[in-house]
Amino acid sequence: MKKGKKLYExxxxxxxxxxxxxxxxxxxxxxATAFNNQKKAVMDGKGILNNRISEHILTQLNNVGIKNHLVxxxxxxxxxxxxxxxxxxxxIVRNIATGSLTKRLGIxxxxxxxxxxxxxxxxxxxxxxxxxxxxxxxxxxxxxxxELNLINKELNRINDFLQGMFRGVGIKLVDFKxxxxxxxxxxxxxxxxxxxxxxxxxxxxxxxxxxxxDKDRFRKGLGNLIEAYQEVARRLDILHEQSNIRPxxxxxxxxxxxxxxx
Ligand code: TMP
Ligand code: ASP
Numbered sequence: 001m002k003k004g005k006k007l008y009e010x011x012x013x014x015x016x017x018x019x020x021x022x023x024x025x026x027x028x029x030x031x032a033t034a035f036n037n038q039k040k041a042v043m044d045g046k047g048i049l050n051n052r053i054s055e056h057i058l059t060q061l062n063n064v065g066i067k068n069h070l071v072x073x074x075x076x077x078x079x080x081x082x083x084x085x086x087x088x089x090x091x092i093v094r095n096i097a098t099g100s101l102t103k104r105l106g107i108x109x110x111x112x113x114x115x116x117x118x119x120x121x122x123x124x125x126x127x128x129x130x131x132x133x134x135x136x137x138x139x140x141x142x143x144x145x146x147e148l149n150l151i152n153k154e155l156n157r158i159n160d161f162l163q164g165m166f167r168g169v170g171i172k173l174v175d176f177k178x179x180x181x182x183x184x185x186x187x188x189x190x191x192x193x194x195x196x197x198x199x200x201x202x203x204x205x206x207x208x209x210x211x212x213x214d215k216d217r218f219r220k221g222l223g224n225l226i227e228a229y230q231e232v233a234r235r236l237d238i239l240h241e242q243s244n245i246r247p248x249x250x251x252x253x254x255x256x257x258x259x260x261x262x
Contacts, residue, residue, distance in 0.1 A: 003078075012031055013028055014027040014029065018080065023071060023080050023081065026081045028048070028051040028077050028078070030043050030045065032200075035219070041218065046200075046225070046229065049229040051079060053236065054198045055079060060165060061197075066161065066193060068193035069084055069193065084192060085182045087142065088122060088123040088124070088142055089120050089121065089132070090121040090179060091120060091180065092119040092120070092175060093156075094116065094118075096111065096112050096113065096172065097109065098174055101175075110210075116155075120133070120134070122142070150191060151180055159176075162176065170206060171204045171206060171232070174202075175203045176197065176202040176203070177201045180194060181194035199229050212228065213229075213232050
């Protein structure tokens, strides 16, 4: 697959054309931003980790019938994905209240929600990605009602699967953001999950300590972001070869005296 010209550059990724109109190349950068680009830094290796983690998660979702744009990972920083037109809405699913929800509504941080809460934000950096309602989405024709119903169902399936997957490795899925895209199949518009799912787009807490293993380490200036992402990758059993994680302490075998048979 040949890499063509840059089609779009976002805060954490770049989209390049490929030699087939149906596919594009998604490149993961090391840039970290927060609060709509007000806080910025370059985190060495973040792009590599997110490329691998997102590849793993989207492959697992595909295996359980949640179709998405991933075709295959091409190299350390790039994946081949289906070319879709991104719907201008960020879909947020919350299991535990934190972040903007707690600030906006005064809900206590860490409140476990009775059932998953779905929120929609308009994807518009100039406006600061404002929260919008179903009525706004329909009134301004950002989506058709059928598309929205389908996505809501898909969001619950994605949440169920991801919660289970992370819980199995000792991580609470607090919340996450996903994006969907439209594409044409046999002359009909279809919808599929797109973008990425990584510690940049999820909140992940260790089940025992509530230690943050996601981009909140950067947003809140907690440090050790790369170590946290590596921890997620290690627990998901990916990234063995380039992991910097120290091996278990090596203890030199002790000589054992073998008693001579009498
Ligand atoms: P929030 O609490 O800041 O609204 O974030 C909710 C979730 O969405 C959290 O997992 C982080 C993710 N998120 C993004 O992926 N991109 C964004 O631009 C924002 C604001 C949040
Ligand atoms: N991605 C957004 C930004 O760059 C916000 C965030 O993830 O907190 O500003």
